[in-house]
Amino acid sequence: xxxxxxxxxxxxxxxxxxxxxxxxxxxxxxxxxxxxxxxxxxxxxxxxxxxxxxxxxxxxxxxxxxxxxxxxxxxxxxxxxxxxxxxxxxxxxxxxxxxxxxxxxxxxxxxxxxxxxxxxxxxxxxxxxxxxxxxxxxxxxxxxxxxxxxxxxxxxxxxxxxxxxxxxxxx
Amino acid sequence: xxxxxxxxxxxxxxxxxxxxxxxxxxxxxxxxxxxxxxxxxxxxxxxxxxxxxxxxxxxxxxxxxxxxxxxxxxxxxxxxxxxxxxxxxxxxxxxxxxxxxxxxxxxxxxxxxxxxxxxxxxxxxxxxxxxxxxxxxxxxxxxxxxxxxxxxxxxxxxxxxxxxxxxxxxxxxxxxxxxxxxxxxxxxxxxxxxxxxxxxxxxxxxxxxxxxxxxxxxxxxxxxxxxxxxxxxxxxxxxxxxxxxxxxxxxxxxxxxxxxxxxxxxxxxxxxxxxxxxxxxxxxxxxxxxxxxxxxxxxxxxxxxxxxxxxxxxxxxxxxxxxxxxxxxxxxxxxxxxxxxxxxxxxxxxxxxxxxxxxxxxxxxxxxxxxxxxxxxxxxxxxxxxxxxxxxxxxxxxxxxxxxxxxxxxxxxxxxxxxxxxxxxxxxxxxxxxxxxxxxxxxxxxxxxxxxxxxxxxxxxxxxxxxxxxxxxxxxxxxxxxxxxxxxxxxxxxxxxxxxxxxxxxxxxxxxxxxxxxxxxxxxxxxxxxxxxxxxxxxxxxxxxxxxxxxxxxxxxxxxxxxxxxxxxxxxxxxxxxxxxxxxxx
Numbered sequence: 001x002x003x004x005x006x007x008x009x010x011x012x013x014x015x016x017x018x019x020x021x022x023x024x025x026x027x028x029x030x031x032x033x034x035x036x037x038x039x040x041x042x043x044x045x046x047x048x049x050x051x052x053x054x055x056x057x058x059x060x061x062x063x064x065x066x067x068x069x070x071x072x073x074x075x076x077x078x079x080x081x082x083x084x085x086x087x088x089x090x091x092x093x094x095x096x097x098x099x100x101x102x103x104x105x106x107x108x109x110x111x112x113x114x115x116x117x118x119x120x121x122x123x124x125x126x127x128x129x130x131x132x133x134x135x136x137x138x139x140x141x142x143x144x145x146x147x148x149x150x151x152x153x154x155x156x157x158x159x160x161x162x163x164x165x166x167x168x169x170x171x
Numbered sequence: 172x173x174x175x176x177x178x179x180x181x182x183x184x185x186x187x188x189x190x191x192x193x194x195x196x197x198x199x200x201x202x203x204x205x206x207x208x209x210x211x212x213x214x215x216x217x218x219x220x221x222x223x224x225x226x227x228x229x230x231x232x233x234x235x236x237x238x239x240x241x242x243x244x245x246x247x248x249x250x251x252x253x254x255x256x257x258x259x260x261x262x263x264x265x266x267x268x269x270x271x272x273x274x275x276x277x278x279x280x281x282x283x284x285x286x287x288x289x290x291x292x293x294x295x296x297x298x299x300x301x302x303x304x305x306x307x308x309x310x311x312x313x314x315x316x317x318x319x320x321x322x323x324x325x326x327x328x329x330x331x332x333x334x335x336x337x338x339x340x341x342x343x344x345x346x347x348x349x350x351x352x353x354x355x356x357x358x359x360x361x362x363x364x365x366x367x368x369x370x371x372x373x374x375x376x377x378x379x380x381x382x383x384x385x386x387x388x389x390x391x392x393x394x395x396x397x398x399x400x401x402x403x404x405x406x407x408x409x410x411x412x413x414x415x416x417x418x419x420x421x422x423x424x425x426x427x428x429x430x431x432x433x434x435x436x437x438x439x440x441x442x443x444x445x446x447x448x449x450x451x452x453x454x455x456x457x458x459x460x461x462x463x464x465x466x467x468x469x470x471x472x473x474x475x476x477x478x479x480x481x482x483x484x485x486x487x488x489x490x491x492x493x494x495x496x497x498x499x500x501x502x503x504x505x506x507x508x509x510x511x512x513x514x515x516x517x518x519x520x521x522x523x524x525x526x527x528x529x530x531x532x533x534x535x536x537x538x539x540x541x542x543x544x545x546x547x548x549x550x551x552x553x554x555x556x557x558x559x560x561x562x563x564x565x566x567x568x569x570x571x572x573x574x575x576x577x578x579x580x581x582x583x584x585x586x587x588x589x590x591x592x593x594x595x596x597x598x599x600x601x602x603x604x605x606x607x608x609x610x611x612x613x614x615x616x617x618x619x620x621x622x623x624x625x626x627x628x629x630x631x632x633x634x635x636x637x638x639x640x641x642x643x644x645x646x647x648x649x650x651x652x653x654x655x656x657x658x659x660x661x662x663x664x665x666x667x668x669x670x671x672x673x674x675x676x677x678x679x680x681x682x683x684x685x686x687x688x689x690x691x692x693x694x695x696x697x698x699x700x701x702x703x704x705x706x707x708x709x710x711x712x713x714x715x716x717x718x719x720x721x722x723x724x725x726x727x728x729x730x731x732x733x734x735x736x737x738x739x740x741x742x743x744x745x746x747x748x749x750x751x752x753x754x755x756x757x
Contacts, residue, residue: 060249060657061632062514062548062575063606065306065332 225266268295289314384408438462497531501538529556557591620647663690689716
């Protein structure tokens, strides 16, 4: 069977449908949902039906071997500490887990950090390590698994003083 | 009168037939030719490890010396295939060990290789010579030690971009003092430091060493002494190029490089500091291959390097080269055949504001008459540029364009890039591999189907409007062998209409498209010679037929359904209780 240049209408007449008769709507819903928000309208340059995912959010895109990515980008992130006059930079890849990272930060900025617990964050010392992730949100260091953290962390900020106290009491 | 050619004579004739394509034809002539051919075949290539069973291959070609296998689908490189999918080397090594004792070369790509596999190789093949693992994983440096210690005639050990559990650098020290046959050693993908003195001794007792690719942990200082021990190298992958050396060390290193009269290929150059680039000038005129894709070399330094590489045929570089740098390539590297430009900002941590555009590639297409293979990551492109490139270079055989923002139109006209790709497939009559990107409508695929008659491999992402796209490709591209698609609104109709085509191809991959579960079931029923694998991390038992599946991987096979499927891979045969799809034909 050959396809002549059929327009969409003819296709629908002859197509094999999946599902029970009368479920036309279900198929359309399925099409929208599976393409998600990736489709852009050709006609409207300015209008976007939904924000297309940025390239950093799409799995496996751009199509570069992850081996190449890991070796290429040294994951230096800026670290700021409240009250410190200048920022530092650390390579996240040199640490394998949170304790190592926190120890390095403690050494770098000469402070001690309180104990971390999932419920209460960092209690005790008035020092709270936070980080900005790929979405631009500020998160508490330690909440997510290390691998997830090290690949999504863009910068670190060590809060202390009144900001930290305010957070402490809020928790 | 016996008119048959005596088998000894036939054997002698066949010893001149090298190409497996020809041997495949020979094997179809008659039974006795089939027998003679199979007993004399020395190299076997299985490009999909699940297309045939290891036992069948080992039984058919008992005298084979060399086996090449490929496992996971190409998109596994981009993390689109979940861990544990398959591609295990073990059954192959086991089968070959049992039936093909003459095996001395094993080349594996995208396969899971364990330490047990490596130990088995070391124990089973007495004269083992060549182990090349590309994009493999599952083994540790202990497995390497097993190979090193046992294979006393080892010639090549190459680990290309493998993921290895690195337990330390000791493995290198297991090469015995009696091993003098080494021709090629590539451990560039390992992290740990090897003992320099052991490496130096290994190099100095390997007079035939032609290719040495070091890992990042080998310092610049160490490189100097290694080069002095092996000035005959044809291929060199340096380690880290960034230690601070004193003046004397620098001049000794410079001297070492200038002694390397045979050097044709250079890679590595991690962290290369601009002040050390002049060290390479003496080898540049001899280079035919230069891989700078791990070197964060910036523009002005790149230019200095490339103007001296007049014989370069293959260049891999990061987009730090920018359009301007490619203009230099166009005027200096007239012998260029293959160009790959990789994105430096792949992780989104791009501190440099590099914008690779169509200009760079246009320049190279104008200046380099032998250019036939392109992989190009950029931020924008135009139809006009592709038309120019096609006109300049109708000899292109591989054109892989990746405009990094999905759905990017022609940045000057805001039109889809249909016309540009049309020019490419129309003009480049020998095009075998094509990757498309940017904003594309059905038209682009109509053109590809119409003109891409020699196209064997096609990669598509974020493109098209409807099923017609897939239909154009499957019905038009006569030579199509591998098709991989992600995030396109292709669905069931085209797939089912062109089911027969799938038996003429090696494989089809579709992920995040609109293929329904019911279509997969139906396709599976219709086409028993295909393995239709649904790879979906959510359970399928309660799915309605109309629901889309996450990924499908379809490949022709003589082996039937495989027995090593993890729970997230579904096939009709594995889960027969899910049964036949309920199609309503209107």
